[in-house]
Amino acid sequence: MRLSGYTALQIREKLLSREIQASDLVGQLFKWIKDIEPNIHAFITTCEKEALEKTVEIDKKIINRQKVGLLAGIPIAVKDNICTKNLTTTCASKILHNFIPPYDAFVVKRLKEEDAIIIGKTNLDEFAMGSSTENSGYKITRNPWNHECVPGGSSGGSAAAVAADFSFLALGSDTGGSVRQPAALCGVVGIKPTYGRVSRYGLIAFGSSLDQIGTFSKDVKDAALLLQVIAGYDSYDSTSAQVPVPDYLQGIESGVKGLRIGIPKEYFAGGLNAEVSKAVKDALKLYENLGATVVDISLPHTEYAVAVYYIVANAEASSNLARYDGVKYGYRTGESRGIIDMYCRTRSEGFGNEVKRRIMLGNYALSSGYYDAYYLKASKVRNLIKSDFDAAFEKVDCIMCPTSPVPAFKIGERANNPLEMYLSDIYTIPANLAGIPGISIPCGFSKTGLPIGMQILAKHFEEKKILQIAYAFERETDFHLKKPALKGLTG
Amino acid sequence: MLSVPSVAIKLLKVVNMEYEVVIGLETHAELATITKLFCGCSTKFGAEPNTHVCPICLGMPGVLPVMSKKAFEYALKAAVALNCEINRFTNFDRKSYYYPDLPKNYQISQNYYNLGVDGYMNMSVNGSIKKVRIHNVHLEEEAGKLIHPEETGADYSLVDFNRAGVPLLEIVSYPDMRTVDEVESYMQTLRKILLYTEISDCKMQEGSLRFEASISLRKKGSEKLGNRVEIKNLNSMKSVIKAIEYEAIRQSELLDRGETIDRETRLWDEVGEKSQRMRSKEESQDYRYFPEPDLLPVMIDEKWLSEIKNSIPELPLDRKQRFVKTFNLSDYDAGVLIEEKVLADFFDECVKILDRPKAFCNWITNDLLREVKDRKLDINSLLIKPKQLASLVEIIEKGTISSTIAKEVFSEMVQTGNEPQKIIEGKGLAQISDEGLIESVIDKVIAGNPSVIEDYKKGKKNALAFLVGQVMKETKGKANPKMVNEMLIKKVGV
Numbered sequence: 001m002r003l004s005g006y007t008a009l010q011i012r013e014k015l016l017s018r019e020i021q022a023s024d025l026v027g028q029l030f031k032w033i034k035d036i037e038p039n040i041h042a043f044i045t046t047c048e049k050e051a052l053e054k055t056v057e058i059d060k061k062i063i064n065r066q067k068v069g070l071l072a073g074i075p076i077a078v079k080d081n082i083c084t085k086n087l088t089t090t091c092a093s094k095i096l097h098n099f100i101p102p103y104d105a106f107v108v109k110r111l112k113e114e115d116a117i118i119i120g121k122t123n124l125d126e127f128a129m130g131s132s133t134e135n136s137g138y139k140i141t142r143n144p145w146n147h148e149c150v151p152g153g154s155s156g157g158s159a160a161a162v163a164a165d166f167s168f169l170a171l172g173s174d175t176g177g178s179v180r181q182p183a184a185l186c187g188v189v190g191i192k193p194t195y196g197r198v199s200r201y202g203l204i205a206f207g208s209s210l211d212q213i214g215t216f217s218k219d220v221k222d223a224a225l226l227l228q229v230i231a232g233y234d235s236y237d238s239t240s241a242q243v244p245v246p247d248y249l250q251g252i253e254s255g256v257k258g259l260r261i262g263i264p265k266e267y268f269a270g271g272l273n274a275e276v277s278k279a280v281k282d283a284l285k286l287y288e289n290l291g292a293t294v295v296d297i298s299l300p301h302t303e304y305a306v307a308v309y310y311i312v313a314n315a316e317a318s319s320n321l322a323r324y325d326g327v328k329y330g331y332r333t334g335e336s337r338g339i340i341d342m343y344c345r346t347r348s349e350g351f352g353n354e355v356k357r358r359i360m361l362g363n364y365a366l367s368s369g370y371y372d373a374y375y376l377k378a379s380k381v382r383n384l385i386k387s388d389f390d391a392a393f394e395k396v397d398c399i400m401c402p403t404s405p406v407p408a409f410k411i412g413e414r415a416n417n418p419l420e421m422y423l424s425d426i427y428t429i430p431a432n433l434a435g436i437p438g439i440s441i442p443c444g445f446s447k448t449g450l451p452i453g454m455q456i457l458a459k460h461f462e463e464k465k466i467l468q469i470a471y472a473f474e475r476e477t478d479f480h481l482k483k484p485a486l487k488g489l490t491g
Numbered sequence: 492m493l494s495v496p497s498v499a500i501k502l503l504k505v506v507n508m509e510y511e512v513v514i515g516l517e518t519h520a521e522l523a524t525i526t527k528l529f530c531g532c533s534t535k536f537g538a539e540p541n542t543h544v545c546p547i548c549l550g551m552p553g554v555l556p557v558m559s560k561k562a563f564e565y566a567l568k569a570a571v572a573l574n575c576e577i578n579r580f581t582n583f584d585r586k587s588y589y590y591p592d593l594p595k596n597y598q599i600s601q602n603y604y605n606l607g608v609d610g611y612m613n614m615s616v617n618g619s620i621k622k623v624r625i626h627n628v629h630l631e632e633e634a635g636k637l638i639h640p641e642e643t644g645a646d647y648s649l650v651d652f653n654r655a656g657v658p659l660l661e662i663v664s665y666p667d668m669r670t671v672d673e674v675e676s677y678m679q680t681l682r683k684i685l686l687y688t689e690i691s692d693c694k695m696q697e698g699s700l701r702f703e704a705s706i707s708l709r710k711k712g713s714e715k716l717g718n719r720v721e722i723k724n725l726n727s728m729k730s731v732i733k734a735i736e737y738e739a740i741r742q743s744e745l746l747d748r749g750e751t752i753d754r755e756t757r758l759w760d761e762v763g764e765k766s767q768r769m770r771s772k773e774e775s776q777d778y779r780y781f782p783e784p785d786l787l788p789v790m791i792d793e794k795w796l797s798e799i800k801n802s803i804p805e806l807p808l809d810r811k812q813r814f815v816k817t818f819n820l821s822d823y824d825a826g827v828l829i830e831e832k833v834l835a836d837f838f839d840e841c842v843k844i845l846d847r848p849k850a851f852c853n854w855i856t857n858d859l860l861r862e863v864k865d866r867k868l869d870i871n872s873l874l875i876k877p878k879q880l881a882s883l884v885e886i887i888e889k890g891t892i893s894s895t896i897a898k899e900v901f902s903e904m905v906q907t908g909n910e911p912q913k914i915i916e917g918k919g920l921a922q923i924s925d926e927g928l929i930e931s932v933i934d935k936v937i938a939g940n941p942s943v944i945e946d947y948k949k950g951k952k953n954a955l956a957f958l959v960g961q962v963m964k965e966t967k968g969k970a971n972p973k974m975v976n977e978m979l980i981k982k983v984g985v
Contacts (some may be wrong), residue, residue, distance in 0.1 A: 083553045096552065103546050105553060204552040208784035237555050238786050316784055319585050322596035323550045327650065343589060366587075366779035375781055 003029060004483050008074050008168040008222040015073040018062060022055035022073030026117055029075055033119075033166050035488030039147055041139040042161040044080045045088050046120035051075070054117050061115070069114030070229055076111060077167040079158050080121035081128055082213065083202040084108050087118075091204050092136040093126045095324045095331045095350030105202020106237065107171060107213050107230045114229050119167060122157030126352045127321065128178055128206045130154050131424035134415050135354045142411070143186060144484040145450055149408035152182030152424075155216070159186040162216045164486055169226050170216035175207045176309050177403075177428025179214035180440035184403035184453020187442045187482065189223045189470070191215045192428075194460045195435035196241035198227075199234030205320040207313035210432040219480050220441065220471040224248035227463060246464045256472045257291035262396030266302040267427055273406045279444030279452040280402050283473060287400075290472055295396050299388040302430060304381050306422060309429045311365045311378035318362025324350065357418065386434045393459050398469055401427050403440040403453035427455060437463050441470045442479035451479070510708045510746065512739045513716060514674055515666035516731075518681060519659055520691040521633060521699035522565045527656035528632045529556030529599065534658075536697045540638070540651035548656035550594030555785050558583075562658035563606075563789060565690045566630040567799050569660055570607025572688050572806060573625045577796060581606050582788035583630075587779040591650050592635035600631035600661075602780040604788075612664075613808055614680040616673050618822065620808075623677055624665040633657035654698075660690065666705065666716065671732050678702060678728050683807040687832050695727055702731050707752070708742045717742075718752040722766055724759045734759040734766060741766075810835055818848035827856045833870055834859075840877035850884050858898065862905045874908030883911040891915065892922050895968055924971045926978070929962070932970065933978055936961045947983060955979060 003025070006014070014020045030048045037043060058073045078084060081091045083101035085108070090096045104112065111118060125135035133141040133156025141156045143149040144164040151160040155172030159182035162170050172179040174192035183190025192214040203213055215226040231245045261284065268277060284294055326332035326346030333345035351359070365374035392399060404424060414421045431438040436457055443454035454473075458466050474480055527534055530547035547554045570577055584602040610625035635655035639648050662681065668674050682700060685691040693700040702725050707717035720738060725731045737759075742752050754772035759765075805813070807829045814825035814835075829835045834855055841851040863870055883904065887897050892915060903914045915921055923929060936958055937944060947954035955976075962975045 081553075089552070091552070099552065101546075101551070101553070103551075103554075200553075201555050202553040205785075236557060238557050239555075239784075315781060319587055319597050319779070319781070322587060322589070323552070323594065325589065325591075325596060327591045328549060328594065329551065339591060363779060366781050368777045368779070371779075371781070 004165045022058045042157045043120040071114040071116035075119045076116045077161040077170040079172045081204040092124045094137045106199035106234045125154035128154040143408045152185035154178040162188045174214045175210045177425035183440040185408040187451030190440045194437045199237040199240045201236040207316040259292040260396040262297040262399040264299045267401040275446045283443040297392045301384045305430045308378045308381045314358045314362035315365045318359045389434045399457040403455040407446045407450035513666045513707045514668040515705045517703040518662040519701045522658040528658035543653040570628040573610040575607025575610030583783040584780045601629035605629040614676045616676045623667040626663040633659040706738045718754045721756045844881040875904045923969045
């Protein structure tokens with residue numbers, strides 16, 4: 001049975017009122033997954049047995065009227081670059097094909113503390129490097145709205161899992177748009193919180209100064225619920241912020257009267273698909289009708305963002321991925337002559353092409369004689385991009401723009417053109433460089449029926465404001481209620 | 492300790508006198524913290540392989556480092572003790588290279604903003620003070636250790652990560668040293684500073700203190716430095732000296748033949764007492780340093796810095812000078828006292844109780860050190876306390892026991908930690924100063940040695956010493972020797 005009619009908050013009510021049992025819910029969910037997943041390929045690993053075991057425990061708690069967590073009995077999918085204790089975590093890479101972490105990521109620990117049911121680990125671009133989930137070392141995930149299209153990436157598996165009703169909630173990670181872009185392409189809600197809002201402990205690093213764990217959900221209130229659980233200080237992450245976490249659901253319906261919305265002119269320039277442009281502009285009109293004011297702004301260093309990003313992220317990645325050498329865990333080549341040969345073979349065989357490309361680019365940018373010209377220069381420009389946002393937020397309360405310049409593209413269409421693929425994240429990358437929070441919410445559909453997403457950005461730690469603004473739109477529209485038609489093996 | 496002069500003489504003999512040897516040292520010291528630099532694992536030495544490890548120090552996917560404030564403070568203390576300028580903004584950088592003992596294949600170190608720069612260390616070389624400049628002091632993480640199987644033809648090696656992540660202090664000197672005497676003094680002085688400040692336990696045999704040397708030669712009077720050769724794998728101070736000596740000879744021979752010196756890194760072979768090329772400058776690694784994004788920069792404010800400054804004790808060289816000035820000790824004696832901080836502390840405690848510096852110095856530098864050596868005692872856990880030694884000195888001055896008995900009492904004190912008074916009473920060692928008692932013993936000795944008395948009367952002066960000895964023997968050494976002497980002379984007459 002497809003559980004498309006409910007959000008996590010609604011299911012939570014039904015579970016707590018004992019209208020349904022978690023074990024039934026998860027049992028039905030896995031039937032649906034087994035039926036539909038062969039056409040979607042959202043998961044690398046599912047854990048039905050463990051999930052069902054956990055539901056028995058939760059059901060017992062509910063029946064005995066014991067205190068239960070915020071996510072009691074609610075199924076959730078976790079991107080496979082987030083470590084789960086005793087559950088294989090591959091990062092969609094052959095090099096970690098057999099890696100079973102002996103620890104939980106901070107966010108996974110939080111999910112378990114709040115009694116969520118982890119149903120599986122979702123597919124991604126290998127090491128989160130990509131915008132289409134085509135770079136997975138295992139499988140290509142399909143967009144539930146059109147199986148010939150990509151779900152976006154790198155958290156394509158998580159976005160597809162929520163869009164296909166495999167899960168009510170999912171976790172992803174966003175280094176340059178990897179939550180927001182697939183959320184847009186799959187027609188779901190995706191938040192990238194402020195850098196430091198959610199602990200990165202246990203998130204397998206790609207670009208450490210950019211990586212941030214984010215949420216996928218069917219609507220804005222569910223996003224608030226999940227963010228509530230994962231946000232907060234963690235002493236195991238030095239970059240996690242000691243800023244109090246507000247109640248995200250409280251006051252979420254307070255509207256946008258008097259809100260000043262900034263529209264960066266640089267984001268509506270060439271390369272933007274006309275349908276996407278129109279959908280976002282329509283959304284802005286709606287906001288004006290709701291009492292907000294639209295203000296033209298400029299983020300003058302936007303054109304350098306993609307270049308800066310691919311220097312900083314790849315430099316960090318080249319170092320973060322150095323540990324996969326076959327010595328301690330993960331894949332090791334079969335035959336080798338000496339340690340250097342073992343390193344070379346292991347890494348040549350274990351990593352995919354995109355990962356190798358980025359490691360080489362990153363190492364180049366850091367090498368002696370080039371550091372100043374590339375990495376150091378990029379760091380300086382990154383500060384200019386941050387200043388652009390600081391200046392803009394003096395004038396406006398939030399910034400709105402498309403999440404992705406195009407709706408979902410065809411599988412294979414951009415796979416052989418890395419540069420074109422890199423431009424998929426042109427609107428999402430600046431927020432990572434500046435460390436500010438952003439959300440993508442459904443705001444329309446293309447003529448061919450593909451979802452279109454709109455992005456809302458605000459100042460550091462203003463997730464609550466973003467959720468309020470997003471909810472004001474969602475309350476007036478039904479884009480988030482539309483569901484892809486899905487046919488399974490059993491018809 | 493190494494006999495420095497012999498090496499120096501040998502070096503002077505073999506190195507052509509027209510060259511000047513220019514030496515710099517790089518020192519690595521493991522900090523004496525209980526936990527590792529970026530995780531909570533123990534730093535204890537000697538555990539079973541891979542038992543002091545966790546996902547963080549093993550560099551497993553997704554884990555993050557969190558800096559130990561204690562380790563940072565120790566490093567800061569070292570930088571201050573070495574008179575460095577302290578960077579108020581410091582951060583960590585990643586140093587990338589592949590080696591199986593390095594879990595992440597990068598080492599978290601400091602490169603762009605070292606903790607301390609441009610310092611110096613004063614040291615005493617052959618009685619005069621020499622200043623060596625310190626280029627920088629920085630903090631980094633230790634690597635693990637490779638274990639190569641002993642069986643021949645084994646096609647594997649093992650890695651022990653217990654040491655990986657232990658906080659490591661690196662101290663880089665300028666190439667300010669010219670002789671092995673200076674190098675020896677640099678190593679000893681630095682070691683003592685680290686011990687005095689309790690920053691490191693400096694156990695070279697456990698690898699917690701290590702040196703690397705860089706050596707170049709230049710024509711005497713020339714300003715330009717020659718090509719530098721770095722030497723690694725120096726496991727003792729002795730190896731450092733031998734390797735420098737070897738390298739100076741090697742380079743001088745090359746230069747004598749008109750050849751040039753390659754900039755390279757060489758490995759010292761301790762058994763063969765020679766070095767071999769490890770890699771040339773062209774092959775040298777590009778470490779691709781960049782700021783560690785997983786750690787926040789550390790800002791050092793005035794308050795913190797002054798707390799650190801106040802926590803630094805009097806350093807060895809200052810202490811030595813104070814001992815010489817205030818207590819009139821000889822340069823040599825003061826040197827022996829400051830060699831071990833516990834001894835210097837012991838001495839300071841003693842003179843605080845009783846103003847007899849010379850006596851305490853003698854007891855400590857002669858008797859105490861001999862007891863420690865003979866009985867193989869741990870100098871850091873002595874049973875005897877300063878207050879007890881002060882009591883002993885007082886007792887001797889009162890004439891309660893003779894100096895010979897005092898040595899016996901002292902030995903007992905060192906072994907048991909008992910009060911001297913208690914030992915003297917318990918063993919009945921108090922000096923006999925009762926005239927009647929001594930007289931009766933003297934009479935007995937005189938009666939028993941008529942021939943010796945005759946000898947003495949004939950003018951054999953040492954016969955008296957024999958008689959005194961006999962009296963002392965009869966009284967088990969307890970008779971007051973001065974009284975015995977006087978009374979004997981009186982009795983026997985001249």
